[in-house]
Amino acid sequence: MAIEAHPCANCSFYEHSLWRPVAGGNISTLNRSFTRRNLDAGHVLYHQGAPSDGVYCVSQGLIAIRSFAPNGSSSLLRLAYPGELIGYRAFLTERDHRTEAQALLPSRVCIVAHRDAKNVLRACPEVLAGLAIHCADELDRCHDRIQDAARSSNKDRLAQLLDDLMASHGTEKHDIRRMRLPISRQDLADILGVQAETLSRLMKRLESEGRMRSSGRWIEMHKPMTGTGI
Amino acid sequence: MAIEAHPCANCSFYEHSLWRPVAGGNISTLNRSFTRRNLDAGHVLYHQGAPSDGVYCVSQGLIAIRSFAPNGSSSLLRLAYPGELIGYRAFLTERDHRTEAQALLPSRVCIVAHRDAKNVLRACPEVLAGLAIHCADELDRCHDRIQDAARSSNKDRLAQLLDDLMASHGTEKHDIRRMRLPISRQDLADILGVQAETLSRLMKRLESEGRMRSSGRWIEMHKPMTGTGI
DNA sequence: GGCAAATTTTGACGACCGTCAAGGACGCGC
DNA sequence: GCGCGTCCTTGACGGTCGTCAAAATTTGCC
Numbered sequence: 001m002a003i004e005a006h007p008c009a010n011c012s013f014y015e016h017s018l019w020r021p022v023a024g025g026n027i028s029t030l031n032r033s034f035t036r037r038n039l040d041a042g043h044v045l046y047h048q049g050a051p052s053d054g055v056y057c058v059s060q061g062l063i064a065i066r067s068f069a070p071n072g073s074s075s076l077l078r079l080a081y082p083g084e085l086i087g088y089r090a091f092l093t094e095r096d097h098r099t100e101a102q103a104l105l106p107s108r109v110c111i112v113a114h115r116d117a118k119n120v121l122r123a124c125p126e127v128l129a130g131l132a133i134h135c136a137d138e139l140d141r142c143h144d145r146i147q148d149a150a151r152s153s154n155k156d157r158l159a160q161l162l163d164d165l166m167a168s169h170g171t172e173k174h175d176i177r178r179m180r181l182p183i184s185r186q187d188l189a190d191i192l193g194v195q196a197e198t199l200s201r202l203m204k205r206l207e208s209e210g211r212m213r214s215s216g217r218w219i220e221m222h223k224p225m226t227g228t229g230i
Numbered sequence: 231m232a233i234e235a236h237p238c239a240n241c242s243f244y245e246h247s248l249w250r251p252v253a254g255g256n257i258s259t260l261n262r263s264f265t266r267r268n269l270d271a272g273h274v275l276y277h278q279g280a281p282s283d284g285v286y287c288v289s290q291g292l293i294a295i296r297s298f299a300p301n302g303s304s305s306l307l308r309l310a311y312p313g314e315l316i317g318y319r320a321f322l323t324e325r326d327h328r329t330e331a332q333a334l335l336p337s338r339v340c341i342v343a344h345r346d347a348k349n350v351l352r353a354c355p356e357v358l359a360g361l362a363i364h365c366a367d368e369l370d371r372c373h374d375r376i377q378d379a380a381r382s383s384n385k386d387r388l389a390q391l392l393d394d395l396m397a398s399h400g401t402e403k404h405d406i407r408r409m410r411l412p413i414s415r416q417d418l419a420d421i422l423g424v425q426a427e428t429l430s431r432l433m434k435r436l437e438s439e440g441r442m443r444s445s446g447r448w449i450e451m452h453k454p455m456t457g458t459g460i
Numbered sequence: 461g462g463c464a465a466a467t468t469t470t471g472a473c474g475a476c477c478g479t480c481a482a483g484g485a486c487g488c489g490c
Numbered sequence: 491g492c493g494c495g496t497c498c499t500t501g502a503c504g505g506t507c508g509t510c511a512a513a514a515t516t517t518g519c520c
Binding site for chain 4: 184185186196197199200201203204216
């Protein structure tokens with residue numbers, strides 16, 4: 001696999017559409033600073049409140065970024081897929097992690113340890129640029145989510161969410177799309193910002209409208225339930 | 231004022247807690263690239279869908295960052311205060327503006343034109359770092375907002391919002407805090423993601439609970455209505 | 461100061477969601 | 491296979507919000 005041929009081939013560290021790679025090879029500073037780590041499903045990569053320990057890039061699997069409130073309620077802020085960076089917010093702002101990162105599937109991450117990360121970014125402006133671009137992209141997605149919450153019904157947002165998950169995790173066979181949900185119902189509710197009971201009723205409504213069928217963690221549908229974005 | 235002594239003294243372009251300023255003075259590349267512009271209240275700095283025209287830093291006034299849906303509904307994603315950067319998302323991602331920036335008060339912005347911005351960032355990694363940090367900070371605030379929407383009641387979120395506005399725009403006299411709201415009721419509703427009618431009722435409820443009083447755009451209260459954050 | 465336009469408020473109603481409580485399904489270990 | 495714990499579902503109910511329509515207030519302008 002490409003991942004073996006390169007420390008982190010599909011890794012956003014190497015994104016630099018704005019800045020050409022530095023001639024010569026400062027990028028090797030980055031290459032020398034990588035560590036890799038395998039995570040079992042359920043493993044917590046870093047905890048909320050912990051000090052920044054570096055910058056991570058997901059290379060395989062799926063990582064949930066969660067936040068817990070003092071009263072116990074939790075939000076699922078983000079699902080990080082291969083190629084995406086996590087943990088950089090704490091590093092950039094030099095504050096503690098405000099979220100928890102947990103592997104939802106068996107996963108692998110590339111790590112640039114905190115002590116190396118500053119040197120890497122000093123040596124490789126193109127990596128810093130990649131970080132900034134990645135951050136701006138995530139900001140976009142957050143804005144979308146805020147607008148969505150204000151504009152769309154929870155039912156429509158659930159349909160959109162399931163469509164997105166299906167696009168990432170589903171398989172198509174004989175015109176039927178099928179997937180095993182990578183996240184629990186509670187997590188689905190935490191993404192939408194509703195209670196688990198409400199989520200259950202929303203699912204039932206989508207089913208009663210014939211838009212999809214679900215049984216346990218398995219979901220199937222014929223076509224995307226929404227207008228496939230814009 | 232300090233603003234006269236320096237192109238944009240209270241400007242986040244100069245934020246570089248992680249990276250020391252480059253010895254010698256690459257920073258002068260930035261200093262040479264500034265333009266300033268005064269905006270009347272109501273003026274639109276850039277429109278949704280327009281191509282990126284540069285990076286801006288608010289130096290005086292107040293700028294609203296809005297997004298409009300095809301159906302006409304709008305969200306107010308952010309209020310940008312002096313010292314904050316705007317327009318950098320479109321620049322970093324090399325995509326069109328997804329939001330509109332409108333001055334709510336007579337304002338002044340520093341501009342690094344699009345054609346200069348790349349050069350500045352290439353010449354000044356510390357400026358690029360400042361951009362990344364600023365972006366990470368804004369991401370934090372977005373995450374807070376998403377969690378807030380899921381966890382707190384709209385009434386509590388309105389109280390928090392008014393407290394924040396009071397802290398920025400209010401004056402205290404004889405133990406009474408007073409301010410003229412810099413934004414319309416509709417904008418308040420757009421920030422919370424509720425309808426104008428709902429906002430009106432929420433205000434009435436806060437008043438009936440004796441937490442504040444309002445008359446037109448004027449609002450007064452004795453103490454912050456919420457527990458002042460954590 | 462006064463008029464017209466725009467903004468805000470109020471009322472009524474239905475739909476949706478949170479909460480509590482109970483019941484059911486599923487997975488896991490013995 | 492059985493029991494147990496966790497996760498999910500269902501029911502009932504009150505509170506909140508969106509929607510439509512109309513009245514009231516504020517704002518901008520002359």
